[in-house]
Amino acid sequence: MHLWTPFPYPGAYRFDTASLPDHWARLHRGDAEPLPTEPDVLQAWALFHNGDFQQANEAGLALGAAGTTVANKATCIYANYLEPREEARLLLLKTAASRAEAQQQQAPALAGAWYWQAYALGRYSQGISVAKALAQGLGVRVKTALETTLQLAPHHADGHLALATFHAEVIDKVGSLIGSMTYGARKDTGLALYQQAMALNPDAPTTLGEYANGLLMLEGESAAPQALSLQERCAAFEPLDAMERLYVEAARQALQT
Known part of the structure; x- marks a missing residue:
């Protein structure tokens, strides 16, 4: 395994x-992950929250089934925000998706196994283009995994958010008619899911x-003022851990450009 690009703000978080x-x-209000009872698993999560993503991944994998979720989250967040090489980024996402799918076989009632498969496949789809991913059947797999996540954990805020984004991206890429008939994507469903995510987290x-991004895809320019307000709130946020820091920094950069 090649060395992963280090977190660009070393020492900023010391959990x-x-x-x-x-x-x-507070940190897991989005993914509804339960607090681990095993000290070694908790230590792997501390590495993740500090931005030591490669170490968190390796520690999680060394723990077997108990560490799969932290390993997958570390891999996905690193791949999405820090891996500079596109081929390596896509491979990491495919690896996380495969691990999550195997995890589902061992623990089918574990919401995180379904969510991280969906997240990894969703980001992979964005990397190869949503239209190409839909043609390969990845959209159906993402939608099914997210719907399963929410069946298992109705309070999973990030699951609502990701499923809303599925509806928004499909409609944005193929239109409302084809999106609805072929992929079950609907504007009203997407907006309702975003509202539910906002209510939960x-x-x-x-x-x-x-x-903010979803509103622009679903509502167009009429939603620009509301989307800008949401983006500004995001950029003004004080991050509590490494993952939030990466997201906020990306939001700040997007506003500047």
Whole structure:
């Protein structure tokens, strides 16, 4: 395995197994991940929240089934925000998706296994183009995995957000008619899912930023003022961990350009 690009703000976050539980509910309001009871698993999560993504991935994989979710999240977030080589980025996402699918076989009631498969395949689809991904049948797999996530964990805010984005991106790429008839994508469903994500996790930068992007895809220029307001709130957010820092920095850069 090649060395991953380091987190660009080293030392900014210093969670450990003693301090992380105090912040767990706030940090995992989006993905509904339960607080681990095993110290080694909690340590792997501390590495993730500090931005030590490669170490978190390796620690998670070394723990077997108990560490698969943290390994997959570390891989997905790293691939999405920090891996500079497109081929390597897509390979990492495919690897995480495959691990999550295998995890589903062992623990079919684990919402995280379905969510991280969907996240990895969704980001992979964006990398190869949504239209090409739909033609390959990836859209159906993403939608099914996200719907399963929400069946298992109705309070999974990021699941609502991701499924809303599925509806928005399909409609944006192929139009409302084909999107509805072929992929089951609907504008009203997408907007309702974004609203549900906002109700569950209203102050998270990911919720604000993804809702802004989704509004533009679903409503067009008429939603520009509301989308800009959401993006500005996202950019003004004070990150609590490495993942939030990467998202907020990306939002700030997008506003500047």
